[in-house]
Amino acid sequence: xxxxxxTHARSEREPIPRELHSFYQDxxxxxxTRCGESLADFPDGFRISKNFKKGEVxxxxxxxxxxxxxxxEEASEESKGKLAEFQEKHFRNISGFDECALCPRTREEAKNxxxxxxxxxxxxxxxxxxxxxxxxxxxxxxVLSEETRRTWDRFRQENFPGVPSDFEPFPPRPAPKVLx
Ligand SMILES: [Zn+2]
Ligand SMILES: [Zn+2]
Numbered sequence: 001x002x003x004x005x006x007t008h009a010r011s012e013r014e015p016i017p018r019e020l021h022s023f024y025q026d027x028x029x030x031x032x033t034r035c036g037e038s039l040a041d042f043p044d045g046f047r048i049s050k051n052f053k054k055g056e057v058x059x060x061x062x063x064x065x066x067x068x069x070x071x072x073e074e075a076s077e078e079s080k081g082k083l084a085e086f087q088e089k090h091f092r093n094i095s096g097f098d099e100c101a102l103c104p105r106t107r108e109e110a111k112n113x114x115x116x117x118x119x120x121x122x123x124x125x126x127x128x129x130x131x132x133x134x135x136x137x138x139x140x141x142x143v144l145s146e147e148t149r150r151t152w153d154r155f156r157q158e159n160f161p162g163v164p165s166d167f168e169p170f171p172p173r174p175a176p177k178v179l180x
Contacts, residue, residue, distance in 0.1 A: 033061035045122035079148035
């Protein structure tokens, strides 16, 4: 019997929606933005993040789970604790791209500013998804230490040299699944 609490309990496998394909490459993501390995080779899957501003994609990346875990590991204990606390407190236990996972704002309300879409994927399938509005991204950023923000700034600078360093705070992630 499957656990009803678990998103893995979904019986049907959903393909990764076009919205989470790479806009710049015009196809699904095939390799990890950080290590370059093929995403299909990670049995634990990977996470896609895309940020939109006024309808345009301003940043997009896919991180394999080992890279994601590695980035999160670099966060200070204090930041990890505060972020987990924040997400636990605000997470609305909803998936999908219609509403912010952390506040009642809808996509319709957020569409003229920046918001992030996140998908936890495995192979060609999406297991979990979330929309995070700008206010919630900023609020999450606000609980992080300087040091932790620098880890993500470095990742951005190395991979997206043209992008201003302060435009995306901490990459949003669905909670609590990815926290565990
Ligand atoms: Zn990787
Ligand atoms: Zn929000």
